[in-house]
Amino acid sequence: MKLPSGAEASVRVGLVAMGVITASPALALLDTYTLEWTYGITDPDAMTQALLQHRGMLQLLLGGALVWAAFFRPARIPAAIGAIAGKVTFLSLILPDPGLRADLATFSTVFDLACIVLLAALCVWQFTTSRARPVLGSHQEAA
Template identity: 55%
Template sequence: MLDRIILVALGVITATPVAALLVPASLTTAYGMAVPSDPMALTLLQHRGMLQAALGAALVWAAFQPLARIPVAATAIATKATFLILLGPERFGAAPGALFDVLAIVLLVVVIVRRKFDTR
């Protein structure tokens, strides 16, 4: 039950950047930045929002499909870790979602370990 709660919560929060598809001004809240004036930059951020929605949906799906938990959690860890590495320590505080990603990685490792050692 704990894994299910973790995955649903992380999935819903992970998917929130999808709002940029309909309301580009939500980028201010999600990423702490103004809506880019460059149309290609805006398109890339909106596309990122769609990818985040897909990852969030996969996390929610994995909450109800135990066999999917390890691969989905590992994928989420890889994507979130990549963002943190690209962000670097000097810009960590400038990204509102960075702390969430660190917490998410820790919780996803917990899910993987619990699934790996589940004897049921």
């Protein structure tokens, strides 16, 4: 079901904003100083740097999927599920450890939690509204 124009615009803006912010760790691919201001890592060994830069690439892909989903409705649920899974995994690895939790920026926690809630709501809304519509075959639509 198509959202009303105002709601559709809000969903698009929200998905684009989530996508761009989610993709921001990809800056570590261009400048390793990014690792310092995003993760507090000043002099990473080669493996840590490579792993964090790889994480940046994966975040770029996820952010790109969210931006794509803003303009291509069939991608919304898969992109949302991927983002929810990634963000839940990240938070469940970091938050239980007091030392790691202390190093995590409050913005990251709040942003990821907000994304999880909003993307889950989008999935539920899309799933329930698509199930409410009758599905007609092409032979019935022509009649």
